[in-house]
Amino acid sequence: MKLDAKIPEGLLAEKWTNHKFKINLVNPSNKRKYKVLIVGTGLAGASAAAALAELGYNVEAFSYHESPRRAHSIAAQGGINAAKNYPGDGDSIFRLFYDTIKGGDYRSREANVYRLAEVSNNIIDQCVAQGIPFAREYGGLLSNRSFGGAQVSRTFYARGQTGQQLLLGAYSALVRQMNTGKVNFHARTELQDIVVVDGQAKGIITRNLVTGKLESHAGDAVVMATGGYGNVFFLSTNAMASNGSAAWRAHKKGALFANPCFTQIHPTCIPVASGSQSKLTLMSESLRNDGRIWVPKKKGDDRAPGNIPEDERDYYLERLYPSFGNLVPRDVASRRAKEMCDMGHGVGATKLAVYLDFEDVIGRNGKNWVADKYGNLFDMYEEITGENPYKTPMRIYPAVHYTMGGLWVDYNLMSSIPGLYVMGEANFSDHGANRLGASALMQGLADGYFVIPYTIADYLSGNTGGFSDTSASEFIETEKGIQDNIQRMLSIKGSQTVDEIHKKLGLVMWENVGMARNKEGLKKAIIEIPKLRKEFWEDVNIPGSSNSMNTELEKAGRLADFLELGELMARDALEREESCGGHFREEFQTEENEAKRDDKNFTFVSAWEFKGVEKEPVVHKEDLVFENVKLTTRSYK
Amino acid sequence: MNVTLKVWRQSNSQSKGFFSIYNVSDVSEEMSFFEMLDMLNESLVEKGEEPIAFDHDCREGICGTCGVFINGRAHGPISGITTCQLHMRRFNNGDTIIIEPWRAKAFPVIKDLVVDRTSLDRVMMSGGYVSVNTGGTPDANAIPISKVNADEAMDAASCIGCGACVATCKNSSAMLFVSAKVSQYALLPQGMIEKKIRAQNMVDSMDEEGFGNCSNTYACEAECPKEISVSHIARMNREFFKASIS
Ligand SMILES: Cc1cc2nc3c(=O)[nH]c(=O)nc-3n(C[C@H](O)[C@H](O)[C@H](O)COP(=O)(O)OP(=O)(O)OC[C@H]3O[C@@H](n4cnc5c(N)ncnc54)[C@H](O)[C@@H]3O)c2cc1C
Ligand code: SF4
Ligand code: FES
Numbered sequence: 001m002k003l004d005a006k007i008p009e010g011l012l013a014e015k016w017t018n019h020k021f022k023i024n025l026v027n028p029s030n031k032r033k034y035k036v037l038i039v040g041t042g043l044a045g046a047s048a049a050a051a052l053a054e055l056g057y058n059v060e061a062f063s064y065h066e067s068p069r070r071a072h073s074i075a076a077q078g079g080i081n082a083a084k085n086y087p088g089d090g091d092s093i094f095r096l097f098y099d100t101i102k103g104g105d106y107r108s109r110e111a112n113v114y115r116l117a118e119v120s121n122n123i124i125d126q127c128v129a130q131g132i133p134f135a136r137e138y139g140g141l142l143s144n145r146s147f148g149g150a151q152v153s154r155t156f157y158a159r160g161q162t163g164q165q166l167l168l169g170a171y172s173a174l175v176r177q178m179n180t181g182k183v184n185f186h187a188r189t190e191l192q193d194i195v196v197v198d199g200q201a202k203g204i205i206t207r208n209l210v211t212g213k214l215e216s217h218a219g220d221a222v223v224m225a226t227g228g229y230g231n232v233f234f235l236s237t238n239a240m241a242s243n244g245s246a247a248w249r250a251h252k253k254g255a256l257f258a259n260p261c262f263t264q265i266h267p268t269c270i271p272v273a274s275g276s277q278s279k280l281t282l283m284s285e286s287l288r289n290d291g292r293i294w295v296p297k298k299k300g301d302d303r304a305p306g307n308i309p310e311d312e313r314d315y316y317l318e319r320l321y322p323s324f325g326n327l328v329p330r331d332v333a334s335r336r337a338k339e340m341c342d343m344g345h346g347v348g349a350t351k352l353a354v355y356l357d358f359e360d361v362i363g364r365n366g367k368n369w370v371a372d373k374y375g376n377l378f379d380m381y382e383e384i385t386g387e388n389p390y391k392t393p394m395r396i397y398p399a400v401h402y403t404m405g406g407l408w409v410d411y412n413l414m415s416s417i418p419g420l421y422v423m424g425e426a427n428f429s430d431h432g433a434n435r436l437g438a439s440a441l442m443q444g445l446a447d448g449y450f451v452i453p454y455t456i457a458d459y460l461s462g463n464t465g466g467f468s469d470t471s472a473s474e475f476i477e478t479e480k481g482i483q484d485n486i487q488r489m490l491s492i493k494g495s496q497t498v499d500e501i502h503k504k505l506g507l508v509m510w511e512n513v514g515m516a517r518n519k520e521g522l523k524k525a526i527i528e529i530p531k532l533r534k535e536f537w538e539d540v541n542i543p544g545s546s547n548s549m550n551t552e553l554e555k556a557g558r559l560a561d562f563l564e565l566g567e568l569m570a571r572d573a574l575e576r577e578e579s580c581g582g583h584f585r586e587e588f589q590t591e592e593n594e595a596k597r598d599d600k601n602f603t604f605v606s607a608w609e610f611k612g613v614e615k616e617p618v619v620h621k622e623d624l625v626f627e628n629v630k631l632t633t634r635s636y637k
Numbered sequence: 638m639n640v641t642l643k644v645w646r647q648s649n650s651q652s653k654g655f656f657s658i659y660n661v662s663d664v665s666e667e668m669s670f671f672e673m674l675d676m677l678n679e680s681l682v683e684k685g686e687e688p689i690a691f692d693h694d695c696r697e698g699i700c701g702t703c704g705v706f707i708n709g710r711a712h713g714p715i716s717g718i719t720t721c722q723l724h725m726r727r728f729n730n731g732d733t734i735i736i737e738p739w740r741a742k743a744f745p746v747i748k749d750l751v752v753d754r755t756s757l758d759r760v761m762m763s764g765g766y767v768s769v770n771t772g773g774t775p776d777a778n779a780i781p782i783s784k785v786n787a788d789e790a791m792d793a794a795s796c797i798g799c800g801a802c803v804a805t806c807k808n809s810s811a812m813l814f815v816s817a818k819v820s821q822y823a824l825l826p827q828g829m830i831e832k833k834i835r836a837q838n839m840v841d842s843m844d845e846e847g848f849g850n851c852s853n854t855y856a857c858e859a860e861c862p863k864e865i866s867v868s869h870i871a872r873m874n875r876e877f878f879k880a881s882i883s
Pocket of ligand 1: 041042043045070072073162239243282401424425438442444
């Protein structure tokens with residue numbers, strides 16, 4: 001299979017403009033002849049649904065949530081990047097592009113990333129026009145802060161609730177279109193599979209989570225914006241219901257899965273406290289602007305943090321990376337925290353934590369200043385841990401947070417199945433091997449508001465539109481397959497709960513496909529995961545029936561897919577014999593324990609083709625070509 | 638610690654509900670309230686029984702998906718937090734905890750503790766937006782907005798749409814929810830232009846959906862996990878009043 005990324009010709013800065021001019025359009029009065037099915041209404045899906053409906057397309061939108069105001073996107077705290085250069089500190093589209101490419105450790109496409117940086121400014125304009133109350137300075141202008149991996153302040157924010165405000169903005173645009181009847185929203189409706197007719201994505205099969213009913217929906221294109229798959233690790237910062245099933249089922253229908261092993265481990269999360277823990281909570285990266293990370297110099301030091309004098313503390317990020325200090329990219333900060341704990345400098349009851357200390361900034365600017373900026377995060381921390389971070393430093397530890405990998409898409413965001421588009425965290429496109437903070441929100445909204453409305457027209461214009469035949473055999477067969485699968489799961493009636501098996505999978509993933517990986521561990525995972533899969537299919541216990549709300553059945557369906565996806569992640573990590581970004585292979589590191597890339601052999605995207613559950617997948621390589629940046633070793637010293 | 642739960646069980650919107658009693662032992666202080674329920678649910682599944690259905694997602698107090706009555710209080714005994722943020726250290730060994738779904742005409746029960754809040758979406762559809770299309774908007778800094786207004790708009794915009802205000806109100810009014818949205822937009826130049834019609838449409842829609850009227854008891858403010866202020870209701874009454882006479 002030849003992968004064609006369809007990157008437009010011409011100079012980097014002109015590609016997107018030229019492309020928009022060259023691709024085919026659907027004329028305004030014809031748009032109403034087309035129906036687009038959008039699965040997922042997080043930032044990417046909601047913004048796309050609204051924008052496409054405004055243009056005149058008919059949109060059917062689906063979410064397993066009860067409302068489009070709920071999605072994992074809502075939990076994003078820190079902010080959204082844009083190249084506005086309002087602070088006048090030297091930012092530009094090129095710098096945002098450069099930082100993102102470099103932050104991703106040169107494993108993303110130049111053209112995509114440049115376009116992302118280019119439309120970033122439109123996003124902020126759009127959001128302000130929608131009435132999103134971004135933080136402002138006393139003079140009335142928008143306020144910015146800095147995030148990891150950047151030396152300029154380009155992050156816009158709404159207190160610690162940026163994702164919430166952006167999602168509610170997209171939701172407001174969406175409900176406006178729902179009110180006109182241009183968007184029909186299906187709440188509590190989960191995609192089960194996509195339907196491919198004559199090689200093109202023409203529909204989906206869904207399950208109504210309240211009644212259990214399976215339904216067929218036909219359309220002229222399918223757009224998936226179904227989020228990331230971090231919950232394969234069981235414990236992560238993702239919302240409880242976030243899952244990889246939509247992407248995985250499309251993968252099994254022929255969509256290639258790119259860079260599955262690129263996972264982001266976020267450095268500042270509240271550490272695991274007990275075995276019954278159900279999820280991990282992020283403390284926004286923005287805290288690293290003002291908090292200082294340290295561990296006791298003495299191993300196993302049990303003194304309370306306040307009793308450890310200044311000269312017995314190791315501010316290791318400031319020591320190792322004088323120019324970026326506490327604001328090194330996430331992968332670096334995470335790995336260093338793990339290393340400190342592995343060496344015996346960890347703090348707290350489990351010794352799997354480091355301090356994030358605000359004493360200096362409280363002394364400098366006062367408690368009120370800190371409360372104004374981070375109040376809700378401090379409250380959240382206290383509610384969970386029972387400790388007051390104004391008085392004692394926070395304890396933090398890395399946790400799974402984001403998946404850079406996802407379905408392979410070309411420059412138009414179309415997957416390898418014609419007519420199937422993928423946006424937001426569900427695709428692989430813009431973040432390479434490591435995503436910079438505040439860039440996921442930017443990408444989701446860029447894809448939804450400013451990319452897909454153009455690129456989808458190019459495909460639709462080649463179709464007559466109005467496809468509505470759900471009686472086609474492809475729909476009937478796909479639906480039957482789903483029905484059988486559900487009955488098979490329900491009939492097992494074994495002895496383990498879904499979560500019991502999920503926790504086992506999580507442990508295998510965290511230990512072998514987590515923050516640091518090696519050949520031996522990855523090989524072990526490739527043996528262990530199929531065993532767990534077998535356990536699931538022989539021994540899981542799902543009470544209840546398929547024709548009513550059944551939360552265990554929902555979880556089981558998602559776990560069944562994680563049990564396949566996890567194996568692919570391990571395979572991908574095994575094949576990539578280099579360290580880059582969030583993918584750290586212990587065998588490939590510099591003398592200073594930094595990631596050692598192998599540009600000669602690995603400057604490509606791994607796009608995996610599904611061959612059957614117990615069969616080995618096949619990898620296709622998309623070579624990455626760099627014409628505008630020089631590949632250097634990332635240095636944050 | 639050990640606790641006794643009295644939990645509302647109801648198979649679907651048509652069937653009659655009832656309280657079931659469960660004893661849960663080995664609950665630790667670090668557990669969240671939902672982790673305690675998870676533990677109970679695991680044991681129910683092991684016995685082949687259906688687990689208690691409850692809505693939740695982010696488990697960090699931001700998505701607005703969760704929400705139950707705990708001993709008669711929306712989101713439980715602690716003010717200013719959602720149910721998912723509640724931790725078991727707030728309870729004592731031997732406590733009996735009564736858990737019920739939101740109860741309001743506009744929020745029919747779907748199953749056990751899960752209710753249907755799509756009525757709130759329909760209220761939003763009637764006017765909870767600024768009428769702008771995508772693209773072609775002015776530069777974000779073209780119109781300065783005072784920090785005071787932006788901050789107050791942000792206070793209002795913090796509403797997570799959980800419905801606790803409705804559930805706790807003796808009239809099942811959604812006034813706090815609606816007024817927070819109306820207020821957010823009324824405070825910003827972008828939203829100001831449509832403020833009257835927005836208030837009117839949203840209040841009309843609220844009536845149609847079966848939410849009650851506001852009789853100023855302010856129970857909503859006391860139970861709102863985001864501490865949305867009733868001053869937004871006053872602002873909305875001003876806007877709405879203006880809308881009805883002009
Ligand atoms: C705690 C936290 C904080 C973060 N903070 C930031 C930040 O400060 N800045 C930043 O840039 N990024 C941040 N991120 C990352 C960012 O929030 C996400 O990557 C981004 O919001 C993903 O958006 P999305 O639209 O792609 O997917 P999501 O928001 O995950 O939405 C997925 C949608 O798909 C639907 N869906 C999924 N599967 C199905 C199915 N099978 N059937 C039907 N519907 C389905 C869901 O119902 C939902 O509507 C953060 C992430 C976390 C976990
Ligand atoms: S106003 Fe408060 S209680 Fe009501 S929906 Fe919003 S956050 Fe919930
Ligand atoms: S689960 Fe999201 S607010 Fe409680």
